[in-house]
Amino acid sequence: MNQTTGRIVTGIFAAICLMLPRMPIAAAGDVAQGHALYLQYCASCHGPRGEGNGPVARTLTTPPANLRLLSERYGNPLPASQIARFIDGRSDVKAHGTRDMPVWGQRFYVEGSANEADIKARIAKLVAYLQTIQNGLGRTSQNN
Secondary structure (H helix, E strand, C coil), X not given: CCHHHHHHHHHHHHHHHHHCCXXXXXXXXXXXXXXXXXXXXXXXXXXXXXCCCCCCHHHCCCCCCCHHHHHHHHXXXXXHHHHHHHHHCCCCCHHHCCCCCCCHXXXXXXXXXXXXXXXXXHHHHHHHHHHHCCCCCCCECCCC
8 A cells, every 4th residue: 555545545434434413431340330330320210220219219209300201302422521420410500490309429429529529520420331321322422
């Protein structure tokens, strides 16, 4: 292969890579730990598969979201920082109304993960797991 052909092949490969949806890279261990955290903290409301049908759901005023459909609203891959802020909940502005979901950042802090890095790591693992349960591809987000 000559130098010109090599450049063309490299350019085509780069173009194909840019057209593929960007997927966050999460270690398998992060996803597994995120699943365990999900089952411990989230499944009672959102259900074991994230469909919003946990055993507590019917007692809530506001039904829990179907977490398998987040990519339809937020894009795919999920905007990790936005989803993490929603789960954390400590930085919500009160003017935005009531918050039906527990403030998990505060809950993790109270449970002994007083280290901010540990709290963020737990939430990142939850987000990594949520990415894996999305139905279909959703719309592709370009703002991550």
